[in-house]
Each structure stands twice: as structure tokens, then as C-alpha cells.
Amino acid sequence: MTGRIIQGIGSFYTVESGGLRYVCKARGRFRKQKISPLVGDFVEFQPANSADGEGAIEEILPRSNELLRPPVANVDVIFVTVAAASPEPDLLLVDRLLVRAHRAGIEAKIIVNKVDLDNGMAEEIARQYGSAEYEVHCVSAKNGIGVEALRNAVQYKTIAFAGQSAVGKSSLLNALCPGLMLETGAVSRIERGRHTTRKAQLIPMQGGYLADTPGFSLLELDTMDPELLAGCYPEFTPYENRCRFLGCQHLNEPDCAVKDAVRQGLISRERLERYTMLHQELKEKWGKRYD
Numbered sequence: 001m002t003g004r005i006i007q008g009i010g011s012f013y014t015v016e017s018g019g020l021r022y023v024c025k026a027r028g029r030f031r032k033q034k035i036s037p038l039v040g041d042f043v044e045f046q047p048a049n050s051a052d053g054e055g056a057i058e059e060i061l062p063r064s065n066e067l068l069r070p071p072v073a074n075v076d077v078i079f080v081t082v083a084a085a086s087p088e089p090d091l092l093l094v095d096r097l098l099v100r101a102h103r104a105g106i107e108a109k110i111i112v113n114k115v116d117l118d119n120g121m122a123e124e125i126a127r128q129y130g131s132a133e134y135e136v137h138c139v140s141a142k143n144g145i146g147v148e149a150l151r152n153a154v155q156y157k158t159i160a161f162a163g164q165s166a167v168g169k170s171s172l173l174n175a176l177c178p179g180l181m182l183e184t185g186a187v188s189r190i191e192r193g194r195h196t197t198r199k200a201q202l203i204p205m206q207g208g209y210l211a212d213t214p215g216f217s218l219l220e221l222d223t224m225d226p227e228l229l230a231g232c233y234p235e236f237t238p239y240e241n242r243c244r245f246l247g248c249q250h251l252n253e254p255d256c257a258v259k260d261a262v263r264q265g266l267i268s269r270e271r272l273e274r275y276t277m278l279h280q281e282l283k284e285k286w287g288k289r290y291d
């Protein structure tokens with residue numbers, strides 16, 4: 001049979017096929033080949049032959065893409081999620097996620113949650129990324145602002161929510177899928193501390209899937225040639241061939257059309273500033289790549 005992995009706990013995977021769920025283990029040879037099944041994988045599997053047994057994943061079908069942070073495969077769109085406040089927005093982390101999505105060949109959209117707390121900041125974030133022609137959705141999982149519009153954007157696709165911890169990814173999934181009751185970060189009275197998502201999982205919805213994923217606070221870019229970074233900024237593209245130097249990195253070169261566009265307010269200054277930081281970071285890593 002063929003199906004899709006929607007959840008993985010330890011060495012057990014939940015495979016969905018034809019609306020039913022099957023618990024399966026991965027064959028030992030995957031471990032020998034150092035392949036681990038990912039949530040989102042399409043697989044061939046052998047269902048259990050008794051009610052209490054488990055099935056076996058026989059084959060992982062070729063992936064159209066994969067992310068390791070967060071760990072999901074075959075994603076159509078990644079919803080890079082940030083909160084307008086609480087936690088304070090980390091836009092460098094947003095930019096890192098956008099670069100990673102671009103490198104993995106996955107379309108990205110920006111979701112600004114918690115607009116009920118700070119609408120001014122939500123507008124500021126929309127301004128910075130709007131000029132990059134990213135689609136920006138300002139929403140509130142708490143009072144429902146923008147949730148209906150977001151629901152219309154999620155049909156028939158596999159969409160992964162990704163972003164900093166506590167921005168409200170699980171809360172947004174709950175708002176989008178009535179009846180779903182994912183645990184969210186409200187401080188629990190029974191356990192101490194707040195609840196946090198620990199595993200990626202896919203939730204079937206409107207003919208597609210939504211992926212909830214664990215949040216993080218740190219994210220490094222993989223080692224890559226820093227000269228490829230500018231190509232991950234869609235708002236730079238229309239200007240690049242107007243820079244004086246071929247291969248201009250838009251740092252300190254004279255007659256740089258990207259920096260001109262920033263001066264004219266066509267590209268966000270903050271995006272270029274953070275680009276410069278990421279470029280520097282990649283340059284250091286790239287220099288040490290043979291160490």
C-alpha cells in the first residue's frame with residue numbers, strides 16, 4: 001500500500017492511507033543506509049496482519065523537497081511565522097528561514113500572529129517583507145483576525161508552519177481546524193512551565209495537510225558560498241543586473257543598484273542590513289569549510 005507519514009514517535013510512524021491510519025516501523029535497512037523517514041514522506045508500506053501488531057515501511061518514495069529544521073518533507077509552502085509581540089519578533093530568524101526555504105525550493109509566506117497585541121509592529125513587519133513581494137498575513141489566533149482569509153490560502157496543499165517558539169503556530173492550527181486540540185503554550189497548572197511542541201506532525205485539512213512543527217530560537221544557515229546569498233532575496237533580483245560590477249554583493253561596492261533602491265525606499269533598509277550580517281556570517285563559515 002502507499003500512504004503518507006503524518007507522525008513519528010521513536011521508531012514508530014503513523015502512516016495515513018485512504019483516510020485510515022496505520023502504525024508502522026521502518027525496516028532496519030533504512031538505518032543501515034542512514035535514511036530516516038520524515039513526516040511528510042510518501043511511503044510504500046505493509047500494514048499489520050493482526051489488530052495489535054505493527055506494519056512496516058518498505059520504501060520511501062522520492063522527495064520533492066526536505067527540510068531538516070523543521071524536519072518535514074514534500075512541503076508546498078512554508079508559513080514563516082512570527083509574533084507581533086511576546087516573544088519580541090526576531091526578524092533575523094525570519095530571514096534565515098526564508099533563505100533556507102529558498103535553498104530547498106519551497107515557496108514561503110509570512111504569517112504575523114498576535115496582531116491583537118501590537119498592530120503597529122505587525123504593520124512594520126508587513127512593510128519590510130511586502131517590498132520583497134512576500135505574501136504577508138497579519139492574524140490573531142486569539143481573536144480570529146485574518147483566520148478566515150488564511151484558511152482560504154491553505155487548501156489542497158501541504159503547508160508547514162515554522163518559526164520561533166511561542167509565536168503561536170499550534171494555536172493557529174487550532175484556529176484553522178475547529179475541533180483540533182493541539183496543546184499550546186498556555187502555562188499548565190498540572191505540569192510546570194509552558195507546553196511546547198516537540199514533534200512535527202501533519203494534520204489533514206481541506207484536501208491538504210498542515211504541519212505543526214517544534215519552534216526554535218536559534219537557526220544557523222548551512223555552509224554555502226556567500227555569493228549565492230543575494231539570490232535568496234527576491235527583492236534584489238530586479239536591480240542586480242544594474243549594479244556596476246558583475247557579481248556585486250551589494251556590500252561596499254560603488255554604484256550598487258540594490259543600495260540605490262534602498263535609498264529610494266524600494267527595498268527595506270532593515271532587510272539589507274540583516275543581509276549584510278548573514279553575508280558576513282557565511283563568509284566566515286565558508287572560509288573555514290575545509291578545517
Ligand SMILES: Nc1nc2c(ncn2[C@@H]2O[C@H](COP(=O)(O)OP(=O)(O)OP(=O)(O)O)[C@@H](O)[C@H]2O)c(=O)[nH]1
Binds near residue numbers: 195
Ligand atoms: N495574545 C495572543 N496570544 C496568542 C495568540 N496566539 C497564541 N497565543 C499564545 O501564545 C502562547 C504560545 O502559543 P503556541 O501556539 O503554543 O506557540 P507555538 O509557536 O506553537 O510554540 P512552540 O510549540 O513552542 O514552538 C500561548 O500561550 C498562546 O495562548 C494570539 O493571536 N494572541
Ligand SMILES: [Mg+2]
Binds near residue numbers: 171183213214
Ligand atoms: Mg507549538
Ligand SMILES: [Zn+2]
Binds near residue numbers: 248249255
Ligand atoms: Zn549591488
